[in-house]
Amino acid sequence: MARNKKKIVILGGGFAGVECARQLETKFANNPEIELVMVSEDNFLLFTPMLPQVASGMIETRHIVLPIRAICHNTKFYEGRIKNIDPHGKLVNLWGTGDKRSISIHYDFLVVALGSETNFFGMADVEKNAYTMKTLNDAVMLRNRVIDMLEQAENETNPILRKSFLNFVVVGGGFAGIETAGELMDLLLDARKHYPTILEEDLKVVVLEALPMILPGFNEKLAEFAKDKMTERGIDIRLKTAVTSFDGNEVTTKSLDETPSDPVDDSVVDSIRTKTLVWTAGVTPVNTIKRSMFKTDKGKMVVNEYLEVPEFPGVFAIGDCALFIDPETQRPYAPTAQIAEAQAKTAANNLAALIESSQKEEFEYHSKGQMAIIGKRTGIATFLGMNISGFWAWLIWRNVYLSKMATLEKKTRVFLDWTIDLFFDRDISRLKLMKKEEEKEYKVLDEVDDVW
Numbered sequence: 001m002a003r004n005k006k007k008i009v010i011l012g013g014g015f016a017g018v019e020c021a022r023q024l025e026t027k028f029a030n031n032p033e034i035e036l037v038m039v040s041e042d043n044f045l046l047f048t049p050m051l052p053q054v055a056s057g058m059i060e061t062r063h064i065v066l067p068i069r070a071i072c073h074n075t076k077f078y079e080g081r082i083k084n085i086d087p088h089g090k091l092v093n094l095w096g097t098g099d100k101r102s103i104s105i106h107y108d109f110l111v112v113a114l115g116s117e118t119n120f121f122g123m124a125d126v127e128k129n130a131y132t133m134k135t136l137n138d139a140v141m142l143r144n145r146v147i148d149m150l151e152q153a154e155n156e157t158n159p160i161l162r163k164s165f166l167n168f169v170v171v172g173g174g175f176a177g178i179e180t181a182g183e184l185m186d187l188l189l190d191a192r193k194h195y196p197t198i199l200e201e202d203l204k205v206v207v208l209e210a211l212p213m214i215l216p217g218f219n220e221k222l223a224e225f226a227k228d229k230m231t232e233r234g235i236d237i238r239l240k241t242a243v244t245s246f247d248g249n250e251v252t253t254k255s256l257d258e259t260p261s262d263p264v265d266d267s268v269v270d271s272i273r274t275k276t277l278v279w280t281a282g283v284t285p286v287n288t289i290k291r292s293m294f295k296t297d298k299g300k301m302v303v304n305e306y307l308e309v310p311e312f313p314g315v316f317a318i319g320d321c322a323l324f325i326d327p328e329t330q331r332p333y334a335p336t337a338q339i340a341e342a343q344a345k346t347a348a349n350n351l352a353a354l355i356e357s358s359q360k361e362e363f364e365y366h367s368k369g370q371m372a373i374i375g376k377r378t379g380i381a382t383f384l385g386m387n388i389s390g391f392w393a394w395l396i397w398r399n400v401y402l403s404k405m406a407t408l409e410k411k412t413r414v415f416l417d418w419t420i421d422l423f424f425d426r427d428i429s430r431l432k433l434m435k436k437e438e439e440k441e442y443k444v445l446d447e448v449d450d451v452w
């Protein structure tokens with residue numbers, strides 16, 4: 001391998017990492033002096049906006065993942081879990097497993113795009129018993145769980161137990177929570193036809209949100225529209241409500257409302273019997289970053305206006321794992337795919353500027369709008385400066401997100417899934433899979449391993 005090559009290593013194959021790699025591939029297409037490398041745990045990009053539709057069985061599991069090798073043709077890809085980053089030695093160390101050797105990768109420039117993971121805010125019982133909605137595995141698990149609950153409820157004679165099977169609680173009123181609740185209701189109503197003893201009124205989906213509104217960041221009127229539509233469909237949305245515990249059978253909540261609507265019943269503590277709680281109430285950067293040598297704030301990497309780590313020039317952080325303050329609100333940007341991709345473009349431009357000794361650009365974000373679907377062919381959207389709700393917003397959502405899928409093959413597969421869903425009922429076969437992946441036995445890096 002030529003020693004004088006400059007190696008740009010991108011950590012993370014999510015929206016930020018993949019977009020950055022694709023931008024750099026274009027910029028350095030004919031430059032043999034630049035080597036692009038990506039390291040990620042999964043060998044695919046997960047298209048998260050469609051994850052709730054996998055959980056509801058509308059889209060087939062593999063149709064929302066894009067293999068990195070198929071979309072980043074000129075980037076050398078390593079599938080592996082990053083153990084740590086040494087910014088002084090400019091090394092990234094990967095865990096080995098029983099099957100593969102641990103290795104170290106040297107870099108000249110680094111882009112950290114390791115995203116985030118579910119934040120349980122220290123509630124160990126919730127972490128142990130809740131379902132989550134962050135990975136492909138989560139969506140498959142949730143779908144199986146819902147079908148299993150219908151199967152159990154159908155023949156259950158104990159009314160209390162039966163009720164707890166048919167109560168589904170989603171915690172978090174953001175994108176992930178609201179879209180999951182909407183899809184969950186669609187799946188339940190569709191699947192119910194196969195369960196003669198289960199009536200529509202037996203099914204209950206509850207959304208618990210600590211803030212006074214759902215979908216923060218959306219125009220207030222649109223968020224209110226979404227709430228009303230979902231309530232009309234039988235989804236019980238409880239605002240200013242915080243979860244305090246979940247033991248797998250019962251979720252306890254605390255009202256954060258200082259002025260209760262009913263002054264006689266001013267109880268602040270409540271509970272719901274449920275076997276299925278889906279936790280989407282927050283994300284936090286991954287541990288690799290939290291315990292790294294980089295300066296962090298609330299776990300996120302602190303970057304300057306160029307998205308570069310001030311202490312380590314040539315190291316950039318983008319996406320959910322980077323802390324960048326919105327100059328308008330003076331608060332960190334929300335963790336969204338749109339912002340992750342915008343930051344990826346700026347980081348790629350700034351890497352090119354560093355290599356070509358030209359002027360770096362400051363990161364500026366101009367939102368192209370926001371969209372969410374809330375189930376039953378209904379959505380809300382802020383698009384081209386207009387606020388749209390209902391069927392048209394749902395249609396815009398579909399068109400925009402379909403156009404964002406990187407390959408024609410996956411676009412076609414998703415489009416076909418949507419079309420089939422118009423004519424047929426959802427499949428209610430439950431696939432037996434384990435709730436959690438077995439822990440991998442990691443092998444530590446030792447002297448015999450290579451530096452690549």
Ligand SMILES: Cc1cc2nc3c(=O)[nH]c(=O)nc-3n(C[C@H](O)[C@H](O)[C@H](O)COP(=O)(O)OP(=O)(O)OC[C@H]3O[C@@H](n4cnc5c(N)ncnc54)[C@H](O)[C@@H]3O)c2cc1C
Nearest residue numbers: 012014015016041048049081082115319320335336337338
């Ligand atoms: C259900 C759901 C719906 C959403 N809907 C929307 C939406 O409609 N619109 C929107 O804009 N945003 C949406 N989001 C948010 C969006 O998905 C994130 O903001 C976006 O994925 C952030 O991109 P990222 O590249 O920073 O991180 P990610 O996409 O999370 O990518 C991080 C990558 O790093 C890898 N990684 C992490 N740790 C390691 C390690 N130690 N070793 C190796 N690899 C590692 C991961 O495997 C992953 O590939 C949604 C999120 C969810 C969960």
